[in-house]
Amino acid sequence: MYDSNGKIVSGFRPPIFESKIINNPVHIRINGKDYIVVQLEDGSLKILDRREEIE
Numbered sequence: 492m493y494d495s496n497g498k499i500v501s502g503f504r505p506p507i508f509e510s511k512i513i514n515n516p517v518h519i520r521i522n523g524k525d526y527i528v529v530q531l532e533d534g535s536l537k538i539l540d541r542r543e544e545i546e
Contacts, residue, residue, distance in 0.1 A: 492527070502541045510535070 492503040510533040517528045527539045 500541070504542060506537075506539065506543075508537065509533070 492500045492505060494500050508529075508531055510531040512529050513532050514530045519526050519528060524540065529537045529539070531537065
């Protein structure tokens with residue numbers, strides 16, 4: 492994962508999903524914490540922080 496300046500985001504461990512990602516991941520920030528939301532081909536949404544999948 493890269494930040495807006497094209498630098499690798501430290502601490503981010505990309506997960507392996509059982510289904511394909513069908514839309515661009517969306518970055519959100521809540522209470523100063525960063526999350527990535529991805530939509531998968533099987534219809535599910537996954538919410539990730541820097542270290543793990545939240546769901």
